[in-house]
Amino acid sequence: MARIASSADVADSADIAQSAAVWHLAQVREGAVIGEHCVIGRGAYIGVGVRVGKNCKIQNHALLYEPAQLGDGVFIGPGVVLTNDHNPRAVTPEGELKTASDWLPVGVRIDEGAAVGARAVCVAPVHIGAWALVAAGAVVTSDVPPFALVAGTPARRIGWVGKAGIRLVEESQRPGFFRCPQTQTLYRLREPDALEEYRGERDDDASLNAEECAGQMSSEMKNAEERR
Ligand SMILES: CC(C)(COP(=O)(O)OP(=O)(O)OC[C@H]1O[C@@H](n2cnc3c(N)ncnc32)[C@H](O)[C@@H]1OP(=O)(O)O)[C@@H](O)C(=O)NCCC(=O)NCCS
Secondary structure: OOEEEEOOEEEEOOEEEEOEEEEEOOEOOOOEEEEOEEEOOHHHHHOOOEEEEOOEEEEEEEEEEEOOOOOOOOOOOOEEEEEOOOOOOEEOOOOOOOHHHHHOOOOOEEOOOOOOOOOOEEOOOOEEEOEEOOOOOOOEOOOOOEEEEEEEEEEEEEEEEEEOOOEEEOOOOOOOEEEOOOOOOOOEEEEEEEEOOOOOOOHHOOOHHHHHHHHHHHHHHHHHHHHH
8 A cells, every 4th residue: 555644635546556655745636647666755746647657756846747757767856847838828818717628738758767856847848868867947948868967947968967867978089988987887879969878789780970979079078178
């Protein structure tokens, strides 16, 4: 049986996995699905039909408006907002209060392992790729590639991160290759804006656009130089 705080407001039709926990004053709406081992923090809001994969952490007061969809192992920081109305209005042009049929909800999709830092806003419709990291306070207005580190308003890519969430360091002797200083895992640019885990020779069959990636590398190195 899921651990649900007595002050939490969980709809009867919400599907909460047995090993999940829902903390005080959180609200989980009708038809929402919360996967195994998830933790829903104090005061969080999970909208109607929102799907949260297994092993996700939703921190205090995060607001996940429908139709948001989260993969497995996603981290949502405190105070994050996933919006669902791109052009919000309380009333119609005639001044009548808008109802559910007067607007079309659009969703935020977040893939496996990605993390959204404290108080970031993801403006739907937007897709955050697997293992990407959104910096605290960012406003995400366009899709984020897998493993990208994005920050600012609007959020721009400022680097790459690996599965450990640590910023990757470009290999000085190998164009387009990046290493995690913590796990030593190697990643490589498949295209200028697409990083993937490098699995050794098996990946060498796949074509690597050396020219484009070299261009990307030099800008990464320039950015790193500027940061020093
Ligand atoms: C984005 C983040 C991962 C960067 O960490 P980092 O790689 O160690 O980067 P640094 O701290 O060395 O900062 C590098 C640059 O990015 C800037 N930066 C760092 N965090 C930033 C943010 N949230 N928004 C905008 N810029 C940021 C720094 O000011 C610095 O700029 P500079 O080079 O002009 O001085 C980290 O700052 C962050 O926001 N983490 C999320 C924390 C969070 O919300 N946790 C949730 C649980 S409480």
